[in-house]
Structures are given as structure tokens and as C-alpha cells.
Amino acid sequence: MVSDFRKKKLLFLHRFFDKDASGAVEKQDFEQAAENISKLRGWKQGDAKYKETFDTLLKVWSDLERVADADKDGSVTADEWIAMWDAFAQNPSSAHAWQSEYCKFIFRLQxxxxxxxxxxxxxxxxxxxxxxxxxxxxxxxxxxxxxxxxxxxxxxxxxxxxxxxxxxxxxxxxxxxxxxxx
Ligand SMILES: [Ca+2]
Ligand SMILES: [Ca+2]
Structure with missing residues (x-):
């Protein structure tokens, strides 16, 4: 089981991903994040960096969706999110590709x-x-x-x-x- 303290951190991160505050993480949240990042950096549609940002974030989303969206409805709810991390806590060597992709992306962004x-x-x-x-x-x-x-x-x-x-x-x-x- 994930402890209460770790659950708080994970729920914070779920809200962090949920750009449109719909209560679940979906593809459009990642599109919105890519849009915000491009605006911040001044990248426009047609720029290589703009495309790279969208491609990377949509890749992160599709990996995340595959491992976390248990009922395959196109959205990752807080329950599905915590369940994924529960499974990860029981087998830490099973780090998912999206986690390292996203880690690399965040570092390069900053x-x-x-x-x-x-x-x-x-x-x-x-x-x-x-x-x-x-x-x-x-x-x-x-x-x-x-x-x-x-x-x-x-x-x-x-x-x-x-x-x-x-x-x-x-x-x-x-x-x-x-x-x-x-
Ligand atoms: Ca959302
Ligand atoms: Ca779902």
C-alpha cells in the first residue's frame, strides 16, 4: 500500500497534470501543457521545438494511458492513478517508460x-x-x-x-x- 504521505504527494501530482481541472488526467491536459510550455518559451506552430514538445508530451500520455487507464475510457482518474503507484510500490523495478521520459523532459525544459x-x-x-x-x-x-x-x-x-x-x-x-x- 502507498502510505498517506506518499498518497498526498501523488494526488498533488495528479492535480498538477490535470491542467483543465476536470478531475481526471486526459490527453487534452498534455496538449494544454505543451501549449503552455511553447508559449512560455516563445515556440510557434511550425517550429521544431514546438513539434518536439507536443510529440514528447503525447508520447508520455500514451505510455501513461497504457499503464494507468484500467477501464480504458481515455481518462486517468485519481483512483486509477493511485492504483498504478500501488503496483509500482510493490515492484519498484517495474518503473514505467513514461516516468523516465517525463523526468528527462522536465529537466530539459527547465x-x-x-x-x-x-x-x-x-x-x-x-x-x-x-x-x-x-x-x-x-x-x-x-x-x-x-x-x-x-x-x-x-x-x-x-x-x-x-x-x-x-x-x-x-x-x-x-x-x-x-x-x-x-
Ligand atoms: Ca483533465
Ligand atoms: Ca479511466
Whole structure:
């Protein structure tokens, strides 16, 4: 079973994905996210980056749908989402492709300068575009970076794993989505 603390984090992430606040995660949420990201970065329809962003997010959605949408109705409810993570907790070696795809995507999105590390400015810009407050994001970055000015790709992958696994409310990985509101 997923503990109450981890369930809170997972439900936060479910709401984070549910861009249109319909109560479930669907394909249109990923399209909306791709649209928001393109707007943030100034990519227009026809740009290579615009297409890459849509392609990547729709790939993440189709992998997620395959493993989480138990009743195959095209939407991943909070119950289906938690059930997927329950199964994952029982067999952690079964990490799904969408998780590593999405981890890589989020890191590359935040790493605006492409130097293989993210700083507080890059991190909080993306968090704000996803609806977090700037202040909250800046403080979240300080906690996840343990006071350092940047987070490398290797460190980010470890923080990512920690978000899903940690039972400790003060674990740095809890902050990677720009909040500590669990
Ligand atoms: Ca939705
Ligand atoms: Ca469903």
C-alpha cells in the first residue's frame, strides 16, 4: 500500500497534470501543457521545438494511458492513478517508460540554457508557468538543491526518485514540482 504521505504527494501530482481541472488526467491536459510550455518559451506552430514538445508530451500520455487507464475510457482518474503507484510500490523495478521520459523532459525544459544543470531562475520560471507562486518556487529550489546554486542531471534523477519513494516530509526530492504543500 502507498502510505498517506506518499498518497498526498501523488494526488498533488495528479492535480498538477490535470491542467483543465476536470478531475481526471486526459490527453487534452498534455496538449494544454505543451501549449503552455511553447508559449512560455516563445515556440510557434511550425517550429521544431514546438513539434518536439507536443510529440514528447503525447508520447508520455500514451505510455501513461497504457499503464494507468484500467477501464480504458481515455481518462486517468485519481483512483486509477493511485492504483498504478500501488503496483509500482510493490515492484519498484517495474518503473514505467513514461516516468523516465517525463523526468528527462522536465529537466530539459527547465534547463533553458542547455548546460546540463538547472538554477533557481530556470526552475522558478517553469514552476510559475505551471501555476506555482514565484516565492514558493524559489524556496522549493533552495530546499531541493540543499542550498547550492544549481542541480545537475544526475542529482535531478535522484531527487525525482525520492519524490516518489520518500516517506520523510523533509526529503529534498519532495520539492521538485515547486511546492511543499502536501
Ligand atoms: Ca483533465
Ligand atoms: Ca479511466
Amino acid at each position: 534547463d533553458a540554457t542547455g548546460d546540463g544543470a538547472i538554477d533557481n531562475e530556470e526552475f522558478s520560471t517553469v514552476c510559475v508557468s505551471f501555476g506555482r507562486s514565484k516565492e514558493e518556487a524559489v524556496s522549493a529550489f533552495q530546499k531541493m538543491s540543499k542550498g547550492k546554486s544549481t542541480v545537475s542531471w544526475t542529482e535531478f534523477q535522484e531527487l525525482w526518485r525520492e519524490f516518489f519513494a520518500a516517506e520523510d516530509p523533509s526529503a529534498p526530492g519532495n520539492y521538485i514540482f515547486g511546492t511543499s504543500a502536501f
